[in-house]
Amino acid sequence: MALETFTHPARVNPVGEHTFRVREVQFGDGYKQRVGDGLNSESQNWPMTFTGNWQRINEIRGFFKRHAGYKAFKWTTPHFEQGLYTCKTYQVTAMGNNSCGEPMYQLAATFETAFHP
Structure with missing residues (x-):
C-alpha cells in the first residue's frame, strides 16, 4: 500500500513539541x-x-481509521517539513449549530513522529 498524505487544514497556531532522546x-x-x-x-x-x-469531520475520521493508529502517513508540519506521522487517538466534540443551523464538530488529534511506514 502506498503512503497516503494527510492534507486537511487544521485550525491556526498549532504548537509542536520537539523531544530529543x-x-x-x-x-x-x-x-x-x-x-x-x-x-x-x-x-x-x-x-x-x-x-x-459532520461530512468534513467524518472524512478526517475515515483517514485515521484507515491508518488504525499504527500505519504511518505523510504530513507537512506548519514549518514546512514533510515527515511520517501516526495518530493513535482522537476526540470528537459536538459544538452545537452554526448561524445557518448546521451542526458543527471539533476533532482533536495528536500526530506523533513515525520512523518507518
Whole structure:
C-alpha cells in the first residue's frame, strides 16, 4: 500500500513539541554525561484541532481509521517539513449549530513522529 498524505487544514497556531532522546549518567561529584540515543533521536508531537460539519469531520475520521493508529502517513508540519506521522487517538466534540443551523464538530488529534511506514 502506498503512503497516503494527510492534507486537511487544521485550525491556526498549532504548537509542536520537539523531544530529543538523550542518555544521561550522573556521577557522584555532580558531573553529568549526556549522549544522543539512537539514529532517530528527535521526535515530534503535534496536537491538532479541526472544526467543521459532520461530512468534513467524518472524512478526517475515515483517514485515521484507515491508518488504525499504527500505519504511518505523510504530513507537512506548519514549518514546512514533510515527515511520517501516526495518530493513535482522537476526540470528537459536538459544538452545537452554526448561524445557518448546521451542526458543527471539533476533532482533536495528536500526530506523533513515525520512523518507518
